[in-house]
Amino acid sequence: MDLNLQKEKFSEAYVRAVAAVAGFGVSRPEVDDDSVDLTIAARGGNGSVRSPRLDIQLKCTANAPINGDEAFSFPLKIKNYDDLRDEQVMVPRVLVVVRVPDDLAHWAEATEEQLLLRYCGYWISLRGEPATDNFTNKTVAVPRHQMFTVDALKALMTRIGIGGTP
Numbered sequence: 001m002d003l004n005l006q007k008e009k010f011s012e013a014y015v016r017a018v019a020a021v022a023g024f025g026v027s028r029p030e031v032d033d034d035s036v037d038l039t040i041a042a043r044g045g046n047g048s049v050r051s052p053r054l055d056i057q058l059k060c061t062a063n064a065p066i067n068g069d070e071a072f073s074f075p076l077k078i079k080n081y082d083d084l085r086d087e088q089v090m091v092p093r094v095l096v097v098v099r100v101p102d103d104l105a106h107w108a109e110a111t112e113e114q115l116l117l118r119y120c121g122y123w124i125s126l127r128g129e130p131a132t133d134n135f136t137n138k139t140v141a142v143p144r145h146q147m148f149t150v151d152a153l154k155a156l157m158t159r160i161g162i163g164g165t166p
Contacts, residue, residue: 003104007060010107011098012038014121015056015148022150024157035083036093040153047161054156054166055093057084062102064142071141072099072122081138085129092165094123094156095140096148121148123156125166 001009012028015038019026025041037058045052057080064072074097076084084093098121100107109116122142132138146152156166 006104007062007098007100008058010100010117011058011060011096011121014098014117015040015058015096017117018121018148018150018153022153022157024153035080039091040157042157042161045161047158048163049161052157052160053091054153054160055089055091057093057095058098059095060098060100062100064097064099066144069144071143073139074142075137075139078132078134078136078138081126081129081132081140084126085131087128092125092127092160094125094166095142096121096123097142098122098148122146123148123152123166127165 016026019040025043027039027041029036029039035057036055038056040054040056042052044050059074059076061074064074066072076095084095099119101118106118108118122144123146124140124142126140159166
């Protein structure tokens with residue numbers, strides 16, 4: 001398997017694991033032509049929106065430069081940037097970037113006591129971001145405090161369930 005495909009599958013497994021522990025369903029669109037790799041869905045809900053959903057564009061990188069403690073830079077294709085910044089979508093969207101070690105052998109470790117996946121996923125909403133004059137990529141600053149965790153996903157889905165956006 002090619003390394004880019006391994007990154008894609010690893011990041012998908014990461015999101016699926018987080019969603020499973022949070023108690024949400026995950027589906028994959030048959031065609032990815034709208035910058036949506038996965039959809040997270042909650043059943044029911046107590047908010048104003050029944051069965052909230054969240055669309056996710058997934059990326060995985062082994063060499064995201066860290067800018068101190070605040071964020072890391074990630075070059076996003078213009079098509080993905082424009083699709084993710086659109087405010088006129090029914091289902092809110094976020095970008096999830098999973099950082100992995102340079103050495104593939106260190107991505108995962110399993111023992112009888114634990115399954116360890118390295119490193120971490122981070123989410124960012126680009127909704128409402130300005131257009132860019134760039135033609136190929138737009139570098140986005142992914143906040144390191146916005147880790148894609150079980151608690152973070154539950155909070156996102158709660159926010160969407162009461163009519164908010166990520």
